[in-house]
Amino acid sequence: MTNNFKIWGNRINFKCLSPVLAASLVMLFTDSASALSMTFTDSLPASPLNFSNNNLTLSKFDPSLGTLTSFDLTFSSNTQGVIRFESLEASPAIVIFNLAAISTLDTSIFGIPDVVLNPSQSSYYNVSNFDGILDFSGTSGSTVNGLTAPSSISLSGLTTNLPAITGVGSYNLTFSSISSSSFTGAANLLSQIQQSADGNVSITYNYDPIAVPFEFNSGLGLSVLAGLFVGKKVLKRTPQKR
Known part of the structure; x- marks a missing residue:
């Protein structure tokens, strides 16, 4: 199984993300006005x-x-x-x-x-x-x-x-x-x-x-990277039973 996340326009497929990564992306893309x-x-x-x-x-x-x-x-x-x-x-x-x-x-x-x-x-x-x-x-x-x-x-x-x-x-x-x-x-x-x-x-x-146009925030960017790392470990492929 390949663990990728996808973005379509403004839609994000959160089902394949770790909870930490999902929360980070919500913070990153949500309009805070x-x-x-x-x-x-x-x-x-x-x-x-x-x-x-x-x-x-x-x-x-x-x-x-x-x-x-x-x-x-x-x-x-x-x-x-x-x-x-x-x-x-x-x-x-x-x-x-x-x-x-x-x-x-x-x-x-x-x-x-x-x-x-x-x-x-x-x-x-x-x-x-x-x-x-x-x-x-x-x-x-x-x-x-x-x-x-x-x-x-x-x-x-x-x-x-x-x-x-x-x-x-x-x-x-x-x-x-x-x-x-x-x-x-x-x-x-x-x-x-x-x-x-x-x-x-x-x-x-x-x-x-x-509404102010979104600008990338380096602090949030680091949170996303941390989420990706955790997500990779959590979503690691489970060994098949033989």
Whole structure:
């Protein structure tokens, strides 16, 4: 019996190969391309509220890399604030401050509704009756720095309007934010708010890469040679019984 292996076009007769050689050839000839992803981000530093029509810019998917199949979108916005208040009440009171904003990302290019975030954080302060001094401090008032309220949303596996984000160049997503902060509690209250908001967006493109033509790999070639050697020993002709 002659132990040869044969290749017809892209077909290989594995029946006459040793297991080691068969596995080596599978590694050598199988297309290893699999789905890939790449991410782009942009951000806007904290800006005083209210603002509109600020742009976050993202790069389009380069079609020379392959075929875009879906994308994942993440949008986050944090609002920060400094507050000052003075209670003019004749008796002790509780001052409640809610730091809040409405942050909107225009996502019409993706063919989906705008993404809206509502970062919000409440704080409570016990104050005495008016201490007689309008200084936003003392027992009837306060100045509070470093207040912050975060918010984010992630959308995965989106497949809408892929051609609009494929090509050369970039596109803009309009980012707007307005304050919705409020004081409640004491009826007679002097207050000030300094508020800002930032924005961050990221997009992950999921794509099937263009198949790369096969190039011989010397490491795999050695594996094939090793397989041939083992195959020769395993498939050695068995002596005939007489």
